[in-house]
Amino acid sequence: MSDSEIARLREIIAARPRASEIAQMRLDADRRGRDFGLAADVSVQKVDAGGVPAEWTVTPDADSASAILYFHGGGYVIGSLDSHRHLAAEVGRASGTRTLAIDYRLAPEHPFPAAVEDAVASYRYLLDSGLQSKRIVLAGDSAGGGLVVAAMLAIREAGLPPPAGGWCISPWVDMEAKGVSFLDRAEADPTVQRATIEMMAQWYIGEGNPRHPHAAPLYGDLRGLPPLLIQVGAAETLLDDSIALARKAGISDVMVNLQVWPEMIHIWHLYHPMLAAGRCAIADGGSFVRNLIRGH
Numbered sequence: 001m002s003d004s005e006i007a008r009l010r011e012i013i014a015a016r017p018r019a020s021e022i023a024q025m026r027l028d029a030d031r032r033g034r035d036f037g038l039a040a041d042v043s044v045q046k047v048d049a050g051g052v053p054a055e056w057t058v059t060p061d062a063d064s065a066s067a068i069l070y071f072h073g074g075g076y077v078i079g080s081l082d083s084h085r086h087l088a089a090e091v092g093r094a095s096g097t098r099t100l101a102i103d104y105r106l107a108p109e110h111p112f113p114a115a116v117e118d119a120v121a122s123y124r125y126l127l128d129s130g131l132q133s134k135r136i137v138l139a140g141d142s143a144g145g146g147l148v149v150a151a152m153l154a155i156r157e158a159g160l161p162p163p164a165g166g167w168c169i170s171p172w173v174d175m176e177a178k179g180v181s182f183l184d185r186a187e188a189d190p191t192v193q194r195a196t197i198e199m200m201a202q203w204y205i206g207e208g209n210p211r212h213p214h215a216a217p218l219y220g221d222l223r224g225l226p227p228l229l230i231q232v233g234a235a236e237t238l239l240d241d242s243i244a245l246a247r248k249a250g251i252s253d254v255m256v257n258l259q260v261w262p263e264m265i266h267i268w269h270l271y272h273p274m275l276a277a278g279r280c281a282i283a284d285g286g287s288f289v290r291n292l293i294r295g296h
Contacts, residue, residue: 013190013191056098069138094283167228173244192236222254225249226292228246233261
């Protein structure tokens with residue numbers, strides 16, 4: 001049965017003006033995020049997370065001994081605390097934890113590996129604050145979903161204890177946009193096309209190696225990483241990124257749960273105030289996190 005809410009959301013997205021300049025793209029993303037607002041019971045606290053601007057979002061039942069470290073999406077070029085605050089807060093609520101979302105440096109002003117460096121710095125901040133690594137889960141969407149895995153690789157290389165797991169929402173893990181889904185999902189996807197991915201990859205890595213594991217974790221050695229949850233929409237051009245990541249994790253003996261959600265578009269979780277499937281996906285991810293921090 002067709003989902004009437006996603007059909008309506010597609011109409012709304014199709015009617016949006018599309019900016020081509022980075023500054024306006026950033027303003028638009030932030031405005032749309034702020035327009036969703038926050039539930040009345042969410043508290044927000046700005047912090048300096050090891051030199052990285054960040055904020056805690058906390059709901060009344062949050063466990064202070066555990067945390068989600070959240071990385072927003074936006075192709076490493078747009079997105080901020082404002083654009084994703086409403087999602088980060090509900091991710092924490094569903095997980096029974098606090099959420100620390102970070103405002104990592106963006107390209108092209110701060111190209112690769114700036115975002116990875118900021119992710120590791122904020123993880124160190126959580127450890128230094130007294131949180132046990134087994135009580136921390138990394139989560140993120142799109143570029144932030146790829147950053148979850150890239151950060152795990154960088155955390156391991158830095159000799160730090162690993163987080164309990166990673167929740168990847170519509171992750172971008174291939175800088176070269178090689179997936180067949182960029183062709184056979186092109187008409188179905190209202191938000192992301194190959195040209196967009198190629199443009200953002202150029203801004204992020206420039207003349208660097210597009211297969212560096214910290215930029216494209218699909219090419220990393222995933223052996224020994226903690227469990228992953230990967231959620232992706234069936235209508236996404238990035239569908240094959242998720243499938244390829246799940247395969248790479250699986251053959252590397254990483255516990256991985258790949259969920260392909262029928263009819264859903266890129267980061268449908270962002271639209272949870274108006275989309276039941278978004279709320280359901282967040283709830284599923286929350287269950288994954290709860291099980292991890294309980295040691296299951």
